[in-house]
Amino acid sequence: MQAYEKLLMDLLHSSLDGYALFGSDDRLVYANDAFLSLMYVFRDEVGRLTFDAILRRNFHEGRAAHIGSGDIEQFIAYVESVRRSKPYRLFEVDYLDGRWFLMSEQTDAMGNMLLQIKDITKQKQSEQHLQAALYKYHVMALTDELTGVANRRAIQDSVSAELARCSRTGAAMTILLVDLDHFKRVNDTYGHHIGDLALKHCAEVMKASLRPFDMIGRLGGEEFVVFLGNTDSLDAMVIAERIRAQIQSLPLQTPGREIALSVSIGVATQNNNPTFESLYLEADQALYEAKSQGRNRVTLR
Numbered sequence: 001m002q003a004y005e006k007l008l009m010d011l012l013h014s015s016l017d018g019y020a021l022f023g024s025d026d027r028l029v030y031a032n033d034a035f036l037s038l039m040y041v042f043r044d045e046v047g048r049l050t051f052d053a054i055l056r057r058n059f060h061e062g063r064a065a066h067i068g069s070g071d072i073e074q075f076i077a078y079v080e081s082v083r084r085s086k087p088y089r090l091f092e093v094d095y096l097d098g099r100w101f102l103m104s105e106q107t108d109a110m111g112n113m114l115l116q117i118k119d120i121t122k123q124k125q126s127e128q129h130l131q132a133a134l135y136k137y138h139v140m141a142l143t144d145e146l147t148g149v150a151n152r153r154a155i156q157d158s159v160s161a162e163l164a165r166c167s168r169t170g171a172a173m174t175i176l177l178v179d180l181d182h183f184k185r186v187n188d189t190y191g192h193h194i195g196d197l198a199l200k201h202c203a204e205v206m207k208a209s210l211r212p213f214d215m216i217g218r219l220g221g222e223e224f225v226v227f228l229g230n231t232d233s234l235d236a237m238v239i240a241e242r243i244r245a246q247i248q249s250l251p252l253q254t255p256g257r258e259i260a261l262s263v264s265i266g267v268a269t270q271n272n273n274p275t276f277e278s279l280y281l282e283a284d285q286a287l288y289e290a291k292s293q294g295r296n297r298v299t300l301r
């Protein structure tokens with residue numbers, strides 16, 4: 001053997017990445033120390049164990065790869081169907097102990113296979129942290145910070161998308177514009193902090209009064225919009241009245257006192273309202289009527 005070939009073999013043998021050679025009968029014929037350790041194989045088993053046998057033993061010992069289905073024979077059947085299906089395969093494997101590995105299989109024309117295993121746990125963890133952070137920022141960008149309901153932009157986009165869908169399918173949809181009555185008084189009498197609690201409380205009561213597929217958003221200040229898909233104005237009036245009655249009957253509980261709250265609600269359906277803005281304006285006119293007729297009521301335009 002040439003000197004550089006011996007050097008290469010020495011480096012391969014002591015590499016931190018796992019390297020193994022499987023014969024065309026899938027028997028392990030060479031493994032470096034890292035591979036033995038990562039696949040839980042003893043040195044004197046090299047030459048005897050097949051890849052299937054290694055997988056099966058690790059599964060029964062509760063170590064190495066995480067097998068989602070929990071069915072080792074089904075997993076081995078899958079592995080056999082993809083192994084050697086291409087000259088080169090690259091895939092990620094997660095271990096039961098939380099580590100992640102990038103594995104490559106390189107197969108020659110005779111079916112001999114070089115398997116390489118690289119620990120990518122650190123990269124995977126930073127990828128997962130990044131994804132979690134992206135998800136968090138995505139949610140934050142669409143959420144009203146105080147009440148946790150959708151913010152103006154999110155509800156506006158959802159309503160616009162639903163309006164487009166309804167105009168294609170002819171389905172009914174309705175929005176409710178819900179505005180706390182005399183909210184300035186709550187702030188002036190009890191302070192801004194209690195005002196904030198009142199807004200949160202109303203959002204909670206509304207959420208509890210809605211169906212899972214309804215949406216609620218805060219447009220700003222003390223104004224909320226509720227989006228009711230597949231709902232005509234008659235059904236929407238029933239839901240709006242339920243919200244109004246619930247808020248009236250569930251005062252805000254603060255230490256030492258109960259604070260009575262009420263809302264006025266303007267209702268508008270999508271008939272002749274092709275955009276969020278036109279639907280909103282109609283609901284706003286209905287809300288204005290509810291306010292001028294004495295508040296704590298529901299009005300349909």
Ligand SMILES: Nc1nc2c(ncn2[C@@H]2O[C@H](COP(=O)(O)OP(=O)(O)OP(=O)(O)O)[C@@H](O)[C@H]2O)c(=O)[nH]1
Binds near residue numbers: 146196220291295
């Ligand atoms: N606590 C709190 N108050 C807010 C917030 N946003 C807006 N407000 C207050 O909400 C109040 C709204 O007052 P108005 O628009 O006069 O309405 P109102 O007193 O509810 O009267 P009507 O709507 O006519 O019944 C103002 O005092 C705002 O300062 C908020 O995030 N938190």
